[in-house]
Amino acid sequence: MRKVQWPIGTLINMAAVVAGSLIGLGLEQLFSAEMKNILFQAVGLGVLIMGISMALKIPDSYMVVLIMSLILGGLIGQAVGLSATAEFLGNRLEAALTLGDPRFTEGLVTAFMIFCVGSLTVVGAIQEGIEGNRELLMVKAAIDGMVSIALASALGVGVLFSIVPMLLFQGGITVLATVSRQLFTEEITRLVSATGGVLIMAIGLSLLGTAEIDVINLMPALILVVVLSRVRNKLVTLLRA
Template sequence: MIGTIFNTCMILGGSIMGSLFKKGMKEKYHEILMQALGLAVVALGLNTVVKHMPHSRYPVLFILSLAVGSVIGSFLDLDSRFDSLVSKHSNGQAVQGISTGILLFCIGTLSILGPVNAALNHDYTYLFTNGMLDGVTSTVLASGYGICIAACAPVLFCWQGSIYLLAKLCATAISTTLLTELSIVGGILILASGINILGLKKISIMNLLPSLLIPPIGLLFL
């Protein structure tokens, strides 16, 4: 749980720091921080794919997963739904800020795969990386919405904690093969997230998220 605790503390720290900025973070600092973190996420995604690809028993499963998952995500229009939820005006500024923060912090590849990787492999790389990203994001959000963004921290803790405990309970049912195939797909999505952060290409990550569900389903029939 150390990774989740770190992630939670980064949101709290970023919220406090951001609320102290009267005019928000200067654009040049925000830009260079996001570039640095974007490069880190790209490197992490590439490393994950390269590390697990040679051990894959079904080399085409990740292609099938991305294809089927993207079709499902596009059919459900997850990306547009997510954007509308983030941009939707609520009854109060604080409520809008908190809802935006929860969606940004909790719905993401690193935030979902991080607790799983920590529970099964004692590897906290995803969670530490996600914590750094959330630290910057919470600072920016808090500079606009105020200290209320800190309320997202306990929500994230419960979210990632639940995934962590579920992964622990189901550890015996999660095979090495499944973890390998899931890691390949997850690595590609992490790489896509890094590309988005760097602004190189707009990739609909939300529409690709269902791809993570395909490996466990596919392995039932293989």
């Protein structure tokens, strides 16, 4: 059995987010209400463009898989109450820490989605797990550190606490890739990244106030897209036989 590769790259990434968030929280105190509003709009537009760029990378032949993953993922998320659970836990954490930030949960979830569902996250964490190569995660840490400044300025201290799910998700991929490298094909990485892009688009639209989309309940789509893509590939193989 291979030795487990600890997620050192993720820990460095977390440190960059903490540093950027602290800077952003400091800048927040200097901004007027008008400046915060325009910053919020700028963040929303940036997030929307990021999501579109990621979502467009999905192959046309997998578009039905993506749509079905979103539909079934949303139904599952709603049935088990993912959004309500996340809001409850976020509110409990905010109350326990006596932060007095009404946007705590929104900031945490938004930052986690932006930081952790892109191709850099998946590919970088896989590379660290399989090869011990942390170059991509170092690049990601630098980018996330800069982005966290703007996010924390607009969404508050919840952005800083996004490092907790980051450790579980991104660090978990590194550890899993160490022992199960066959799970992470290029096709799966691209599909997960594209699905994440759709969810990031939804966050951008919500930040801009143009749509109210329950992104948390849609998150099971990130897992379902892997399952359905494998079902789709087996059906294609059978039909061609």
